[in-house]
Amino acid sequence: MNVLIDKFDVFAGGFWLTLQLCLLAAIGALILGAIVAVLRISPVPPLRALGTSYVNVFRNMPLTVVMFFAAFGLPALGSNADFLRIPVVDSLFKRLGTDLPYFRFALIALVLYTAAFVCEALRSGVNAVPAGQAEAARSLGLTFGQNLRYVVLPQSWKASIVPLGSVIIAMIKNSALAGFFGVVGDLSASADQLTGAEGYAFVPVAIGISIGYLIMTVPLGALLDRIEKRQAVAR
Amino acid sequence: MSQQTSVLYDVPGPRQRRITLISSIVAGLVLLVGAYFLIYRPLDDKGQLSMELWGPLIDPSNENFSQVWDRIGLGFKNTLIAAALAIVASLILGTLLAVLRIQLKSLTRLRFTGMATPLAYLLRGLSTLLSALTRVCVEVFRGLPVVLTIFFVARGFPEFGLYLDNLWYLIIGLTIYNSVVIGEILRSGMEGLPGGQAEAAAAIGLSPAQSTRMILLPQAFRIMLPALISQLVVVLKDTSLGFIISYEETLNIGKQIIGVLGNPIQVYVVIAVLFIVVNYSLSKLAQYVQRRLAKGRKTAGTPAQNPPPAALMSQAEGTGGI
Numbered sequence: 001m002n003v004l005i006d007k008f009d010v011f012a013g014g015f016w017l018t019l020q021l022c023l024l025a026a027i028g029a030l031i032l033g034a035i036v037a038v039l040r041i042s043p044v045p046p047l048r049a050l051g052t053s054y055v056n057v058f059r060n061m062p063l064t065v066v067m068f069f070a071a072f073g074l075p076a077l078g079s080n081a082d083f084l085r086i087p088v089v090d091s092l093f094k095r096l097g098t099d100l101p102y103f104r105f106a107l108i109a110l111v112l113y114t115a116a117f118v119c120e121a122l123r124s125g126v127n128a129v130p131a132g133q134a135e136a137a138r139s140l141g142l143t144f145g146q147n148l149r150y151v152v153l154p155q156s157w158k159a160s161i162v163p164l165g166s167v168i169i170a171m172i173k174n175s176a177l178a179g180f181f182g183v184v185g186d187l188s189a190s191a192d193q194l195t196g197a198e199g200y201a202f203v204p205v206a207i208g209i210s211i212g213y214l215i216m217t218v219p220l221g222a223l224l225d226r227i228e229k230r231q232a233v234a235r
Numbered sequence: 236m237s238q239q240t241s242v243l244y245d246v247p248g249p250r251q252r253r254i255t256l257i258s259s260i261v262a263g264l265v266l267l268v269g270a271y272f273l274i275y276r277p278l279d280d281k282g283q284l285s286m287e288l289w290g291p292l293i294d295p296s297n298e299n300f301s302q303v304w305d306r307i308g309l310g311f312k313n314t315l316i317a318a319a320l321a322i323v324a325s326l327i328l329g330t331l332l333a334v335l336r337i338q339l340k341s342l343t344r345l346r347f348t349g350m351a352t353p354l355a356y357l358l359r360g361l362s363t364l365l366s367a368l369t370r371v372c373v374e375v376f377r378g379l380p381v382v383l384t385i386f387f388v389a390r391g392f393p394e395f396g397l398y399l400d401n402l403w404y405l406i407i408g409l410t411i412y413n414s415v416v417i418g419e420i421l422r423s424g425m426e427g428l429p430g431g432q433a434e435a436a437a438a439i440g441l442s443p444a445q446s447t448r449m450i451l452l453p454q455a456f457r458i459m460l461p462a463l464i465s466q467l468v469v470v471l472k473d474t475s476l477g478f479i480i481s482y483e484e485t486l487n488i489g490k491q492i493i494g495v496l497g498n499p500i501q502v503y504v505v506i507a508v509l510f511i512v513v514n515y516s517l518s519k520l521a522q523y524v525q526r527r528l529a530k531g532r533k534t535a536g537t538p539a540q541n542p543p544p545a546a547l548m549s550q551a552e553g554t555g556g557i
């Protein structure tokens with residue numbers, strides 16, 4: 001069990017890096033997912049088709065393939081995802097600014113993949129609003145925008161918070177894949193490094209790494225359970 | 236108007252239809268131009284559209300064509316084998332887990348009257364402990380990334396002197412995660428059933444075990460069938476993690492092909508299309524089953540069952556996995 005104490009900085013650093021990746025990916029996925037959701041409920045057929053095909057493509061493709069595209073396809077096109085080095089953000093999140101591009105590749109893959117699920121979660125929230133309410137709003141003479149702003153969105157936000165939360169939990173777990181795609185020093189890469197190259201005993205390392213992920217996923221899951229129970233009572 | 240938009244719009248009148256038509260044309264043109272400049276041009280500039288790179292994948296007269304597709308076929312067969320074995324194993328284990336958790340929960344409510352007091356307390360404590368233990372197991376295995384479960388299995392088993400084929404490491408890793416998820420799906424299906432059913436079963440003299448087996452479980456399977464089919468998509472996608480432990484599934488074969496031919500983008504496009512086609516048809520099947528079940532329920536005149544928790548359903552819709 002010594003490895004847990006001796007290499008505490010490795011575990012802590014891995015946790016920190018994974019957390020950074022997840023935070024950035026969550027922000028990106030929420031923004032992109034919201035855009036795709038707007039496309040999917042927009043009245044213009046080509047935009048709707050674009051949103052639908054985005055969701056169908058990314059939802060049915062393994063994240064592994066998306067990661068491969070990001071990690072090998074982008075360099076083949078001559079890009080190392082420099083556009084992600086946003087001046088202020090990259091000083092807060094050092095990994096974005098460093099020259100090793102794999103962190104940015106993994107981030108792109110996670111955002112692209114998760115956005116499809118975020119879109120579906122948001123859309124399920126819009127669909128959860130009873131049709132009668134929107135009809136009532138329309139018969140009162142509210143325009144499409146007013147209908148969205150005052151009637152549908154406030155309620156759909158509430159209905160989609162639980163599915164959104166489980167999407168984020170899934171994304172945290174999916175971020176483990178980044179370590180196998182060249183992101184150095186996150187939790188899963190540390191597991192490989194410690195048990196493989198440095199030859200530490202397997203069980204304590206596995207426990208340490210698992211705790212790192214469980215700290216992020218289990219409390220979030222418990223929180224969602226509570227929110228869901230409260231909503232069920234309120235209904 | 237399609238179903239999901241009906242909440243927000245009226246049936247469009249002539250003016251609205253004209254506006255929609257015009258904005259459709261504009262948006263379509265913008266999309267085409269965008270696709271040309273953002274996708275086609277960069278690919279063409281880097282020579283990624285040349286027949287040299289695509290030929291082995293789409294040109295039957297290419298010398299490598301049959302060999303490449305033989306390999307991809309083999310990889311896809313391996314993917315399907317792993318997915319099929321993993322889903323069968325997780326269905327069996329998940330059912331057992333769901334039944335176990337339901338039984339334990341009802342045991343903890345039992346007071347064991349008529350037994351010696353210490354024994355009764357012991358039994359109550361034991362059932363509470365076991366119930367908590369299964370809960371912890373569920374939380375832990377559900378909270379861990381599947382990648383790591385597979386990785387831990389592949390690294391850990393040899394450490395304890397258990398050497399298996401890579402296929403089995405992959406299946407065990409997938410089964411650990413998915414049996415827990417399926418178990419929770421089935422459990423919530425059983426708990427969502429109207430309470431009167433279990434009471435009726437008890438009234439005609441069925442034991443709790445019998446009522447679970449004969450009444451609750453079959454219905455839970457029926458309600459949760461769409462979710463279970465969607466879980467198949469998740470498993471199919473998750474098998475692609477086999478490349479980490481060098482199991483020869485589709486992606487791993489793709490990597491080998493790239494090693495020889497040097498065309499990463501093209502090979503991954505083909506593999507992605509393969510996955511998308513299969514998984515898309517599976518999710519369509521799930522939707523179809525869901526619609527049929529909904530119709531059947533309505534005509535049978537049974538009261539609407541509680542919909543399964545949103546979190547579980549969305550997990551079953553494929554966010555749970557990779």
